Amino acid sequence: MRTHIVEIQIQSRYYPIYIKIGGIDMINLLRFLRLFCILILMGLTILQPSPKPVMADVTIAVNTTTDELNNDGDCSLREAVRASITNSVVDACPAGSSSDTDEIVLPAGVYTLTITGASENDSQTGDLDLSGKMKLVGAGRDTTIVQGGAGWDDRIFQVYYQVAGGTDVTFEKMTIQNGQTPNNENGGGIHVFGTSNPDDVLINLKEVRLQNNRAIGDDPSNGTGGGLGITNAPTITILDSLIQNNSARRGGGVFVAKAEIKRSVFTGNQANAGSALYIVQNQPALIENTTISGNGIGSDYSPQNYVIYSDFGPTVTIRYSTIASNNTASNFGGVYLGTGQIILQGTILSGNAINSNCANFSSPITSNGYNLSSDSSCNTYLNQSSDLNGTDALLNPLGFYGKTLPHHPPKPGSPAVTSPGSSCPAEDQLGTVRPASSCTRGAVQNALALLYLPVVTK
Structure with a gap:
C-alpha cells in the first residue's frame, strides 16, 4: 500500500x-x-464575535378603559403613558424603552379621561403628556375613542420635546374628542411643543378623527388650534384623517407650521380666522388630495373668517384638493394669504363665502395649472391656460357615498373631469388610482373615468 x-x-x-x-x-x-x-x-x-442583539420596540397593551393611576393589577391608558415616559413599570404596564419606540396598543373601546387637574405635565392628572418615541395605535377611528369626560377642563394629549433623541409621536386608528384647553391655551385636542428646528419634534396622525375639541377656554378671543395646535415649529403629518367640528380663535381645525396633509378631510370647524387651517412661520406646508368643506364662522366669533389662512411667511402648496361650500360671514371665505406664498395645482375652489374663493392682500398666489374657481375672485392668480375661472364645478354635496371619508364627487358633465397632461398624484383622497390620461381636478377621481374603460371584443 x-x-x-x-x-x-x-x-x-x-x-x-x-x-x-x-x-x-x-x-x-x-x-x-x-x-x-x-x-x-x-x-x-x-x-467569530457574537452578533449584537437586536432590541425590539416595547409594546404596552392597555387592558382597561378606566382612567386610573394605581396598583390594581391592570394597565390603563394613563398608566401606559406613564410607563413609557418614565421607562419604568407602572401597575401592570411594562416599562418603556429609553432608546426604542414604545407602542401603546388600545383595543376597541371608549377611553374617557376623568382624573382632572390641568397644567400638570407628567400625566398624573389632566391631559396625557407624551415625549420621546411613542406610537399610540387603536383598532380604528370608529371603534377606539379617547375623550374628555363630564366636566373635563383640559385638552386630551400634550406632546413635549425630549432633548435626548428628540420626539417622534404617532397617533393611529383612533378618535380624539371633547378636549377643552385650560386658561385659553392652544391645542384643544392635541397640543405640541416644538423647537425652532422642525426636525426635533415629529407628530404623525394616521386614520385619526379629531372632533369636538375647543381651544378657546372661557374667552373666544384667545386660543389656537381647536383640533391640533402648536408652540414653536414641530413637523406635523396628517394622513387619511378626519378633522371635524373643532373650534378656536385661529385655526379651528389645526394651527400648524411645517406640515404635510394628505388624503384627509376638514369639515364643520369654526374660527375667527382660518376655520379649517391656520398655517404660520417660514416653513413649507403641503395639502394634497384633501377635502375642505363646510367650515365657517361660529357664534363665538366676530364676523370675519378665512377657511385657509396663511401668514408669517410659509410656502403652502395645495395640490388636487377640493375647497368648497365653506360658509363665512365675510367676503373672504376660501384661501387668504397674508405673507408667504400659496401655490395651487389641480384644485377646485367652489362656493366659498360671498363671491370670494381667493383673497390676497400682500403676497402672491401662484398657479401651477388645472385649477377651477366657481367665481372670478381668482382671475388674477389662476392665470394658466389650463385654469378655469367663473366655472361651476358641478359637485355633489359632501357625503360618504359608501367610502371611509366624506367627499364631493363630481356630477356627470362636470368640467373638473379629465385634465390631460396634468401631473397629478398616483392616487386620490380615497386611494383610487388616478389615470394619467384622465386625471380629475380636486380631491377625488371621477368614478366614471374608471368605469368606462375601453373594451376589446372579438
Missing part, C-alpha cells in the same frame, strides 16, 4: 502553525482532510 506524508501550514494571526503527518494511505488521507476541514470551520465559527 502506498503511503503519503502530509504537511499542512496554517497562517494564524501571530505565527504560522505546522502540522506534519507521515505514513498515511490515500483513503485515510481523504478522511483526515475532511475531518480537518470540519474542525477548522468549527473553530472559525466559535471565534
Whole structure:
C-alpha cells in the first residue's frame, strides 16, 4: 500500500502553525482532510464575535378603559403613558424603552379621561403628556375613542420635546374628542411643543378623527388650534384623517407650521380666522388630495373668517384638493394669504363665502395649472391656460357615498373631469388610482373615468 506524508501550514494571526503527518494511505488521507476541514470551520465559527442583539420596540397593551393611576393589577391608558415616559413599570404596564419606540396598543373601546387637574405635565392628572418615541395605535377611528369626560377642563394629549433623541409621536386608528384647553391655551385636542428646528419634534396622525375639541377656554378671543395646535415649529403629518367640528380663535381645525396633509378631510370647524387651517412661520406646508368643506364662522366669533389662512411667511402648496361650500360671514371665505406664498395645482375652489374663493392682500398666489374657481375672485392668480375661472364645478354635496371619508364627487358633465397632461398624484383622497390620461381636478377621481374603460371584443 502506498503511503503519503502530509504537511499542512496554517497562517494564524501571530505565527504560522505546522502540522506534519507521515505514513498515511490515500483513503485515510481523504478522511483526515475532511475531518480537518470540519474542525477548522468549527473553530472559525466559535471565534467569530457574537452578533449584537437586536432590541425590539416595547409594546404596552392597555387592558382597561378606566382612567386610573394605581396598583390594581391592570394597565390603563394613563398608566401606559406613564410607563413609557418614565421607562419604568407602572401597575401592570411594562416599562418603556429609553432608546426604542414604545407602542401603546388600545383595543376597541371608549377611553374617557376623568382624573382632572390641568397644567400638570407628567400625566398624573389632566391631559396625557407624551415625549420621546411613542406610537399610540387603536383598532380604528370608529371603534377606539379617547375623550374628555363630564366636566373635563383640559385638552386630551400634550406632546413635549425630549432633548435626548428628540420626539417622534404617532397617533393611529383612533378618535380624539371633547378636549377643552385650560386658561385659553392652544391645542384643544392635541397640543405640541416644538423647537425652532422642525426636525426635533415629529407628530404623525394616521386614520385619526379629531372632533369636538375647543381651544378657546372661557374667552373666544384667545386660543389656537381647536383640533391640533402648536408652540414653536414641530413637523406635523396628517394622513387619511378626519378633522371635524373643532373650534378656536385661529385655526379651528389645526394651527400648524411645517406640515404635510394628505388624503384627509376638514369639515364643520369654526374660527375667527382660518376655520379649517391656520398655517404660520417660514416653513413649507403641503395639502394634497384633501377635502375642505363646510367650515365657517361660529357664534363665538366676530364676523370675519378665512377657511385657509396663511401668514408669517410659509410656502403652502395645495395640490388636487377640493375647497368648497365653506360658509363665512365675510367676503373672504376660501384661501387668504397674508405673507408667504400659496401655490395651487389641480384644485377646485367652489362656493366659498360671498363671491370670494381667493383673497390676497400682500403676497402672491401662484398657479401651477388645472385649477377651477366657481367665481372670478381668482382671475388674477389662476392665470394658466389650463385654469378655469367663473366655472361651476358641478359637485355633489359632501357625503360618504359608501367610502371611509366624506367627499364631493363630481356630477356627470362636470368640467373638473379629465385634465390631460396634468401631473397629478398616483392616487386620490380615497386611494383610487388616478389615470394619467384622465386625471380629475380636486380631491377625488371621477368614478366614471374608471368605469368606462375601453373594451376589446372579438
